[in-house]
Amino acid sequence: MLVGLLDSGNSTVRQWAAEALADLGIQRAVPGLQRAYESFRQRGEAPDDSEGVALRWALSELGARDVVVPPRAAALRRSLEYLDPAWPTVHLTEVIEQLAAHGQAVLYFQVWQVKPGGEAFGGHGPGIDWEVDRRLP
Structure with missing residues (x-):
């Protein structure tokens, strides 16, 4: 059903x-x-x-699609209790460049502030302001 x-x-x-x-x-x-x-x-x-x-x-x-995370981006990745995957903002440019170099697109990202106790707060940023042919691979 x-x-x-x-x-x-x-x-x-x-x-x-x-x-x-x-x-x-x-x-x-x-x-x-x-x-x-x-x-x-x-x-x-x-x-x-x-x-x-x-x-x-x-x-x-279900194992029918591979998630591609280049080795360097994987090495920079951090896992937090409620945020996975996550990367420190200091590495954001490098992670995006690594994904692009491996044919991956970043559809969106969100910056979170993580407090010492592990509590995280997110916010909204600007969207994509250009036209994209979404039917392409």
């Missing part, structure tokens, strides 16, 4: 179905998730749209 919801006319339903399928570890959902992601891309939706993020995450969680 959840796999069938990937064909819903509602993007929120498709997003939540993808997340549930991954959370439940339903491997047989991979072909449906791949079709849903290809449909998402063909519609030209913004890659940082919630549905696209959920579909990519679900495919990654």
Whole structure:
């Protein structure tokens, strides 16, 4: 039933179905998730749209999509309780350059302030202000 919801006319339903399928570890959902992601891309939706993020995450969680983190970026990575992956802001430029050099795109990032007790606070920054052909690989 959840796999069938990937064909819903509602993007929120498709997003939540993808997340549930991954959370439940339903491997047989991979072909449906791949079709849903290809449909998402063909519609030209913004890659940082919630549905696209959920579909990519679900495919990654189920082993049908590789997350690429170049070695240098991986070495700079830090894991915090609620922020993973995370990188210190001092390395942000280098991490973005490493991802770009390996054919990866940064869809968005958020700067968090981490207090000594581990509590984190986030904020919003500027968005992308140029047109992107979202149907390209």
